[in-house]
């Protein structure tokens with residue numbers, strides 16, 4: 518099967534984007550893993566599928582991690598999604614509503630080329646994350662081989678565990694991140710963020726992503742980290758998030774207010790692959 522694709526990236530978090538409207542696409546887990554493979558396929562952190570909306574939204578937005586698993590949300594991908602549908606003539610709108618497994622989000626193309634997305638509101642109830650805990654708390658002890666660690670847990674539609682650390686550049690992201698990602702108290706596994714507070718309006722962040730490993734940036738991870746930082750009283754309402762791939766601006770007014778994310782979305786190349 519010949520498949521047209523577009524390679525895109527948001528702060529180095531990279532995507533293979535497929536038009537599922539003008540080409541009939543059914544991919545199994547193994548085919549997704551192959552497309553995402555950086556040696557035997559195209560290579561990406563996530564594969565994004567553009568489909569017709571089922572409800573009132575403009576499009577349906579499906580997200581698959583490099584391990585082939587379909588997930589609920591992807592922030593950097595949402596910015597690339599609106600750039601893609603605009604550039605490929607699938608819409609003339611600058612602001613669109615896209616339905617995901619975790620609800621509708623609305624990315625907006627800014628005149629300066631950045632994209633702002635209403636990422637919806639954070640969810641802290643453990644059973645909705647999902648995370649196994651007696652009750653909602655600001656932080657939780659999490660048993661690991663060796664000594665336990667302290668995390669916060671929140672959902673941005675997808676699950677996030679966030680650790681506040683003094684120095685992200687020396688944090689055990691690959692080793693400890695992998696242990697937390699598949700910890701039994703996260704029944705659907707979890708994205709693991711390492712947050713360093715540089716000031717009340719600036720943090721540094723690294724994320725070991727569920728189903729992909731450490732990425733250069735994680736949009737929902739940046740939202741989760743800022744929300745946790747605000748909840749812990751460490752951050753103000755608008756924060757610059759410095760990731761290895763560049764900077765995001767995240768803002769949250771608290772309580773049931775949505776989280777807003779602003780950042781870039783870049784097309785790298787168009788291609789075609791025989792699958």
Ligand SMILES: N[C@H](CCC[C@H](N)C(=O)O)C(=O)O
Pocket residue numbers: 530562563580582588589590591592593594675676708726727728729732734735736737738
């Ligand atoms: N690995 C994530 C999906 C991609 C999220 C990330 N790339 C973003 O920009 O939000 C998960 O399994 O929930």
